[in-house]
Amino acid sequence: MTDKRFGALILAAGFSSRMGKFKPLLSLGDELVIERVLKVSKSVGIKDIVVVTGYKKEALVPIIRRQGAREAFNPDFEKGMFTSIQAGAAAMPSDLDGFFIMPVDCPLMTGAVLEGLIGQFEEDRFCVPCYRGKKGHPLLVPITYREEIICHDGTNGLKAITDRDPEKMKRIEVDDEGVVMDMDTPQAYEEIKAYLSRGCRSESLTALAAGRRFFLIRHGQIRQHKEKIFLGQTDVPLSGEGRQQAAAAAEKLASIPLQTDRIYASDLLRASESAQIIAQHIGEKKLIMEPGLREMNLGPWDGKFISQIKQEYPEEYQRRGRDLMTYKMGNGSENFFDLQYRVVKTLIKILKEDQNRDLILVAHSGVLRAVSNNLRGKDIAEPWDKLGNGQMETIDRI
Known part of the structure; x- marks a missing residue:
């Protein structure tokens, strides 16, 4: 890493309604999804890790503590993802240089991608990985946007802030399809497992x-x-x-x-x-x-x-x-x-x-x-x- 300090804001509060099963506790290989995302965060030296909980928080708290991360409970998780982003941002130390927003249902984020974003970090620009032009995860947010995120009234969610000025969104092209793969549905979960079984290689x-x-x-x-x-x-x-x-x-x-x-x-x-x-x-x-x-x-x-x-x-x-x-x-x-x-x-x-x-x-x-x-x-x-x-x-x- 660099001499800069970054945090990880892991979103794990939702109902997983389209999946039908609680996504953070699904298995990927020999570990749970939440464990995988936590380990990737720690692999690049991130120490300030906050997991936002809501639905089934009691099942996540022991894992969060075991991994040395902190929990931020979002009592308004039913109102949508942006409320969880706000809860996590409020729990982030204000003296960081920036923090990653990492949805738990995008579990294929890698340390190499995180390091690549850190290497491209600018203190007034968001940084996002793209696969063949398509934006993926995680989003690296400069700490200068923390207060604006916390105070925003929620209209149009995070996009109201990130999309306001296209010059403030730095798109980093990566040869890693995993950044655009999520597990919102059972079919998508099977696709992610198949991708892992191929050694994270895209189909030709x-x-x-x-x-x-x-x-x-x-x-x-x-x-x-x-x-x-x-x-x-x-x-x-x-x-x-x-x-x-x-x-x-x-x-x-x-x-x-x-x-x-x-x-x-x-x-x-x-x-x-x-x-x-x-x-x-x-x-x-x-x-x-x-x-x-x-x-x-x-x-x-x-x-x-x-x-x-x-x-x-x-x-x-x-x-x-x-x-x-x-x-x-x-x-x-x-x-x-x-x-x-x-x-x-x-x-x-x-x-x-x-x-x-x-x-x-x-x-x-x-x-x-x-x-x-x-x-x-x-x-x-x-x-x-x-x-x-x-x-x-x-x-x-x-």
């Missing part, structure tokens, strides 16, 4: 795609609105022209000898309708609707007229124009790197389950950009020849 899209042929088809045109809208996961049907575009794509596909018995599509209406039309033209194909192929989630902007966005969020709209790849429109929304991570994970899952040579994907522009660029060894931020409605791109990895 390149290897899985070898010998395959991909047909990427953008959905047909949607029913037109009186003016242009921000369209992400808002569900809208095809127009008459859009149905014709899907049929034209099907005719092109029908002229190709295909080695597959299925079509994968986003489950949003404009893509699923397009896939159904294509299936009708190319013979009996099983339709598999895949939520992981949905377009980007645009949060509170989704489905609104662009003129309305410009009027209601003028500064945010300008900022999105400057930071197109990374900007997010509030809690629950996605940026391009979030979309890429979700889509590539979905594609890897499909390739592992489907042994057919050919894959037909009917989806959206952002999704197909992620698929096409990644199959070509590129990133979503790199240029892509955008497909028009009903157009098809073929990628041959045979």
Whole structure:
């Protein structure tokens, strides 16, 4: 480490409602999740470790004490994670240089990542690890923000502070997928255990795609609105022209000898309708609707007229124009790197389950950009020849 002093704020107060089991006490290898996060904190010399408790605190306190950490009980834990962050920040010594915020449900944080963030520390900037552009955990917070966090009224949570000025967020790219893996659901927990069993190595899209042929088809045109809208996961049907575009794509596909018995599509209406039309033209194909192929989630902007966005969020709209790849429109929304991570994970899952040579994907522009660029060894931020409605791109990895 350096001569600077850092603390660790470990969040372990929640109900674990989506998981169904109390996450801090789940096993990873030969240790509990809470033990793993505590040990990683100590491995880089951190001595000021605070674990915020709430639900089932009595089960955690003996472990916390045994590991030499301190407990900060959050009586308001039912009100959400930010109240736990505030409780932990209040328990942090004010003479530290900074502290890590470490959600216990992100247990794959490593000492190497923590040391990397410490090495990049600046006293007026947040520091966050990113995997292929996607922000992960832990967040390193300068102590100068401690009082503001404690006194904040909770509106928009921690993001109200961290996202206020993009220049104050230092993004550190790491070759470690573990920083973006959480265990909010049983499926995610199984993915984390599988990742550990592989020696913390990510699955290779390149290897899985070898010998395959991909047909990427953008959905047909949607029913037109009186003016242009921000369209992400808002569900809208095809127009008459859009149905014709899907049929034209099907005719092109029908002229190709295909080695597959299925079509994968986003489950949003404009893509699923397009896939159904294509299936009708190319013979009996099983339709598999895949939520992981949905377009980007645009949060509170989704489905609104662009003129309305410009009027209601003028500064945010300008900022999105400057930071197109990374900007997010509030809690629950996605940026391009979030979309890429979700889509590539979905594609890897499909390739592992489907042994057919050919894959037909009917989806959206952002999704197909992620698929096409990644199959070509590129990133979503790199240029892509955008497909028009009903157009098809073929990628041959045979």
